[in-house]
Structure formats: C-alpha cells, structure tokens
Amino acid sequence: MKKNTISAMNRHKTILSVILAVVSIVYVLPVLAVVLNSFKQNTYVKTDTFALPMGEMSAGFSNFVKGMTFGNYPFVNSVLYSVLITVLSTFLILLCTSMAAWYIERVNSLFCKAVYFLCVFSMVVPFQMVMFPLSKTADKLHLNTPWTIPVVYLGSVPGLQSSCL
C-alpha cells in the first residue's frame, strides 16, 4: 500500500517535471526570438519574426557592430556608465541604508519611527508624482552626472531597503 503511494508520487513528480520543462522552454522562447532577430536585416524583423536568419535575411554580426559604434553615443560608453552607476549606487545603498537601519533598530526614538514610516511611505508613491521636481532638484544640485546619480538613487530607494533589513 505504502509502496504504491510512493511510486504514484514519483510518477506525479515525473509528470510535473515534464510539464515544467515544457513551460520553461516556452518561457525562454521570447528571449530566443530576440537573439534570432538580432542577426536579421532590419526589414525582416517585423515581417518574418520567427524565421531563422538565413539567406538574404541574415545580417551576420553587422547589427552588433552597428549597435556598438552607431552615432556619437557609442553603446560601449552607455554600458560603462551603467556599470559605474550600478556599482556606485549598490555600494552607497548597502553601506548607508544598513547603517541607518541598524541605527533605527537600536535607537527607538520618535524621530526614528518617523523616518521609518517615511521610508515605507515612499514605496507607495508613484514615480510620476516626483518625476518632474526630482529632475529639477537633481539638476540644481548638479547630481545629474553618472558620478552623482547614485546619490539620487540612494534617496529614492531607502524604503524598500530599510524595510527589508
């Protein structure tokens, strides 16, 4: 009897595993389509979205080359800026918010409670609400360069961070 249930369970698990495998493949397909299309000539991306980039459709690596070098704003630079901003802001956010969270946890003053509440509150404020004034403020304080944007990020995200800690 017991053996039966165990083998039944194993069977169930195998079936589930197969179903999940299929779903996973479907899940990856959109990414696959993007990769395929990145090798296609521009014209065929919308007309033959799911075809393999063969024959006259194929653009080889020319899209990649163009993407990296196009115009006066090379993609490489953008990537470097993104890396810079990500590293800096992750560092700043981790350091500063953990310090603040530690402090709030230790010191139980009214002030700290207020700050904590504000942090949670900032999570429900839609970005559109602060978008325009924020860009203005950031510009005024010269915080709109890749080196200083992390400070703005630090200010916009503490809600999520401190409530996690």
Added chain:
Amino acid sequence: MKKKIISTLLCVAMMATMLVGCGGSGAKGGSVYWLNFKPESDEVLQDIAATYTAETGVEVKVVTAASGTYSTTLLSEMDKSAPPTLFVIGNQAGVKDWKDYALDLKDTPIANELNTDAYNLYDETGKLVSIGYCYECYGIIVNPDLIEKAGHTMDEIKNFDGLKAVAEDIHSRAGELGFDAFSSSDMDDSSSWRFTGHMANLEYYYEQEGTAWTECPATISGKYLDNFKNLYDLCINNSLTDPKELATGGHDAENEFKTGKAAFFVNGSWEYEAVKTDVPNATMIPYYCGVAGEEKAGLNCGTENCWAINSKASEADQQATMDFMVWCVTNPDASRKLVDTFGVMPYKSAAESTNGFLAAANQYTADGCYVMNWATNFQPNVDSYRARLVSALNQYNADQSDANWETVRTAFVDGWAEEYNTVNN
C-alpha cells in the same frame, strides 16, 4: 580611535561624492549649447562644433534629441541650470509655447545674413522668434529609370490621373517587372509623419485657397480631404506591402527605393544624400491628388528648421551663440558641410546647394508652377493631433470601409478644432 577615524573618513568621502558635481565648468566667456532636432545630421553637427571649438576656443555642445522626442527633450532641457542657448522653434505651435524664451532676432547679425524672409517665424506682436537655417521640400520621390523600364515616361505624370495610371499599371505587373509602384507607407513613429505631417499638407494647402494662413485657424473644413484620400489610397494599395501590415511598421521604405524594389517613395529633400548613389536619376514630383489645375503644382517647400536663441541665457552665451551661427553660415568649409546635410541654407554667403530634389523644386518654380507652402506647420498640438490621425489611419488601413474613412475625417477635421481648443483655452 582608529574606528572613529575610519568612520569620519567614510563620512567625508560620502560628502565629497555628493559635492563632486558642483564643480563643473566655470564661466569663461560664453559657450554654446545647441539642442538639435535632426538625428540624421548629428554626426555633421558634432564635427562642426569640434571645428569651431578648435578654431576659436569657444565651447560648443551639440545634443541631439532622439527621433520624435524633440519637444519633450526641449521641455526638460530648458528647465535645467544650463539650458540650451540655441534651439529650434519650427512651427506655430512651437512659437506659442516658447516665444517667451526666444530672443528677438530682428536686425541681428545673423538675420542680416539671410537672403529671404520666407522661412522666418514671428509671434503675434511681430517679434522675430526664430529664423530658418535651412529649408526643405517634400513630395513624391521617383526613380525615372524604373518608370521607363515599365514602358512609361515621366511626361505621362502631370496630374493625378497620369500618376494613378502609371502606378496602377506598375502594381498590376509587379511580379513580372520585379518592382512595385510605391514603397511601404508604415504607420510607426519613424515613418507616419510622412503622411500625417507631409501628405496632409496638400489638404491644408488647398484649403487656404490662395491666402496663406498667418496663424492657426480654429477650425478647418476638410474640403480637400477627398483629394488626400485619392493619393493616400493610391499609395497604400499599389505598394510592396499589404495595407493591413502597415500598423506595425518595420518595413524599410528607403531601402526598398534604393534597391530598386519600388519606383515611388513619399519623402523629402533630406533623403537626397541617402539615395543619390543608388538612384542617381532620382527626382521629385508634386503631390498630384486630383485638384483642378494641379498640372501647375510644384513641390512643398518650407522648413521646420528655425534657430531661436534662448532669451534667458546669459548675455555672454547669447553673444557666443550669435557668433557661432554667423560663422556657420559664412565660413566656407562649415557652410559646405552644413549645406550637404541640410540641403540648402537661405543665407547670402552660404555654400551652394547640390541637392537634386531642391533643384527640382527650383525647376518647378522656374516653370511657373506654384510652390505649396507648409501649412502643415500650423497643426495645433502637433504630436497629439498626429497620434490620433495615425490611430484612425491604422483602422482604415486594416479595413478600407467608408465608416473607417469617416473616422479619419473626424480625426482630421474635428481633431483640429479639439486640439486648437486644448491649446488655446
């Protein structure tokens, strides 16, 4: 103790990071910041800017707004602490929005260099808000070689009936000829303006009935909308692409024309540089749409490329900007490069134009044809007006029923009044 020092250091480091940005460039004479709205010219302008800086030491920054985002970029850039000193006010809607931020250019050195007043924009008090730095023409670009290959001549195309006969004949024999009549008329953002902005001009132009608008009319009648429909239908139904597939876009119309897959291409003079090597004989014909007397029609000439100087910029910056503009239109090398990317510059000492389509426009004028001015520049609340037109045309492309055309008419005519109200009340 050590810990304290470390933490103090950390604190100082953080403060320093925050203050880094506050340094920046000090004030040394004026500098120029040009917010450009033609992405295709970006490379040339960066080059010009670098040359000017090398020659004079004056800093010139050129920033190009991404295709279709000029007005949003301008809005956010103008609010910054270092706003553009040189920007584009290209139409009446722009004049309405930005006239308070534009310097009166009347009798300034740059205005004195102009050889025509035709492309300047004034506000209602007569202030010269912006001056044209180039002008353009649009119509239907034709590959005459293909027309001949199909057994026709350019002389057959002198009015809408002629155009229709040729286009429909080519389309019906597309399989055998190896090319089609019109290139694709996509309705995505990178292409829809060719119809909602340019081709629509024929309706506005004829509706003016000879007296050019001087300000945006509160309503339009859509009297010549059927003529627009004539040409539009011809375009979408005799082309490489099924009209039902136009909404998504992604067809490369320029490439279709360049590679000889299509004989007609609705676009403007700025395409000349792109097509001249592949189609050396390319020329441009007017929008023939079935209006009486259209044998005397010429091309649509006008501009959205008008310089304005930021009146809120410092005087040194304004002066630097003015000097830079004058240099652009008088320096032989600079104006040569600019004319090659812009087509033509209406200034006394600027380089000669080599643009074949603008030459065609001049030929029409010389032959006594009327120039169709850009009445389209009066479209109220442009982006929103065109967006609804695109939506209506999408429905119509998918199903060319009378009901759907009525929706286009509503978007075209009622939409105008609605947007006019939005902007003016």
Added chain:
Amino acid sequence: MKSKKSNATNSLQKATRRWGVLFMGPVLIAFIIGFVWPFIQGIWLSMCQFRLISDAKFIGFDNYVKTFQDASFRHAFWYTAMFAIVSLVIINVLAFIVAYILTLGIKGSNLYRTVFFMPNLIGGIVLGYIWSMIFDGILGRYQTSILLESKYGFWGLIILMCWQQIGYMMIIYIAGLQNVPGDILEAARIDGATSMQTLFKVTIPNVMSSFTICIFLSLTNGFKLFDQNLALTGGQPFIIQEGGTTIKTTEMLALNIYNTFYSSNTTSQGVAQAKAVIFFILVAGLGLLQLSYTRKREVQQ
C-alpha cells in the same frame, strides 16, 4: 534588576545616539534630495500653472477641477483598475502554483527557478518592444496588429506582466513555503488529511504573509505600470468621437499623466501634476488598505 537593565540599554542608546548624524545623515540627506523635497514640491506644483518649474504661478485648485472633467483620465483610471485586478489574480495564482510545485522536490528545480526568474532582469521598455515584436509577429499572420484592437492590447500587457512578474513572486512564495514548519505538515498527514486539505487548511494559512507581500507588490506594480504600457501599445488604438475628443483605449494612469505633461498647453503641466497627486493618493490608499486587510489574516507562528 530591571532598572539596571534599562539603564544599560539607555546608556547604550545614548552612546549610539551620539553617532546618529553619521549613521542617519547620508541616507537622510539623500532621502530629502531624492524624495521628500520633490514630493513637497510636487504637491505645491499641482496647484500652479507652469511650463518650466522655475516660473510656476500659484492658481489654486483649478488643475484638480480640470482633472476631474477629463474623460481620458477617467477612462485611464477604470482601465488601470481592471488591469491591476486581473493581473493581480493571474500572477499570484500562477506564481503560487509554480512555487508549490517547485517545493515538492522534483528534479531540476533550481534550473526552473532560474528560468522563471530570468525575465525579471529585463528592463520594462525593452520588454515592451520584445513583446510588441512577438505579438505582431503572430497577429501579423492574421492581418491584424496589437495596435488595432484594444482587447489585444489588454491581454498582451497581461501576458507580458505575467512573464515578467511570475518569477519574482514565485521566489517570495517559495521562501514562504519553505518556512512552513514540517511538523505541522506531518501532523496533518498523520491525521489523514488529503493533500488538497493540507494545501488549503494548513499550507496556505501559513504562507499568508507571503501573500500579503505579493499582493501588495502586484497591486501597486499594476497601478504604477508605465514603461511596458508605453512601449507595447502607447495607448493605441484610439476611439475618435464625434467632435474630436479622443479616448486612448489602452492608456493607463501613469502614461496618461506623462502624455498630459508633455502636451502643448499652458496649463497642461499643472494638470499633469494634479493628476499625479490624485494618482499617488489612490495608489497609497489602496496599497495601505490592502496591507492592513491581509495582515489580519496572517497566522501568527
């Protein structure tokens, strides 16, 4: 004894407090720059007429009056609400099912987890373009497009959001499911509960806190959705009514605010800001309401 202890904590607190500026300072300054000041300015601007923020002029509540008269804003509200609810239900049901299956201990769980989480790493705008390409690739065969039918736009956005969010919610549910004490489950099994009974009577009540977080996140995400909406349909198709008024059928609240801000009219920037304030009150109210409601149903362990 007691007083001694509190004295000790007090002196510790005092010692800590001396360093308050150092610990709280950086976050607080950044927080003021990045949130508090723009937030206050935002509320003030909603009562102003302005084109550039530097020359704002106070005009009172006119902007709010205009907002409530705006049919497109009302449409965007109902559309957003519908979208938020539908996506909330679908995302959470699917995410929970996947999480439940993945905690059963089947082979390859880690791989599946990675696969499901992956779309979360792609940015919103890019997601929108990817899916617009895919949907049009499919719909193009039937001579139509996602831009032509509002129902395609709606369900397209739902599919997109599911693809993006299920993985994220799944991780939260998995964490919750792994924390359900084994002895309770064992007790249930010994008592002869069927697996369905165990699921609904034991497991789910014990992961209620995960539900609280996930529902909160998907509700507010649904309401605040912007990038994906802009990139996928941008509000198309429009209904163009007699007289020229236009309803953008797939335009959500955030996009409506964005479009209002950038439309060319002397008052539109102020109206957009007023809409943003109303939008904020809505999202904040809904989010906090939902939090307090589901919190009550959580089982204390």
